[in-house]
Amino acid sequence: MTDAGETENVGEEGQRERLRNEGKPSPVLELTVRVRLDDENQVGRAALLLAATTTEESENRFRRDLAQCNWKSVATEVGGLAGDLPQKITRALVGASLNAGVVEKKRGEMHALMHAAVEALDGFLAVGMLEASVGAKIAIVRNSRWIAVAVMGDTAYHAVAHHERCGLGVMHI
Secondary structure: OOOOOHHOOOOOOHHHHHHOOOOOOOHHHHHHHOOOOOOOHHHOOOOOHOOOOOHHHHHHHHHHHHHHOEEEEEEEEEEHHHHHHHHHHHHHHHHHHHOOOOOOOOOOHHHHHHHHHHHHHHOOOOOOEEEEEEEOOOOOOOOOOEEEEHHHHHHHEHHHHHHHHHHEEEEEE
16 A cells, blocks of 8 residues: 555544544444445446445455456555645556556556546546645456546545545446
């Protein structure tokens, strides 16, 4: 997981700290969700679910389930100021995708990956957020026809004002 330590009070620990500071107990809600993925067109849903995992165990379990259906997947994390993220995100998602065998270094696959990533980032980061602190998990899922990139995380101009965001991009390979 790359650069996750660069964010300040963004994410689960930041939320717990904020709640402690407000004198409220930290809420813990553990969910078990059953989702049926029975169509190759649901690759975006799979990417969103992978990006939403909050533990390494749940991430690995979901990735194993996807692999049983011959879907390839990987997740990575990035963090920092929003204005610095495009280069970090490009390196993180291309590196993770190639290293995990989700894509091959072929024109069509790399093109689809980058288009899906641009679409996901357009949904995740608003224009004008250059100074916002960001912590995000990026999930890439692909099957024989589609590739999806989901970005889920927190953004904040100030530690006590952070909130969750997500973006999704899907592209035909």
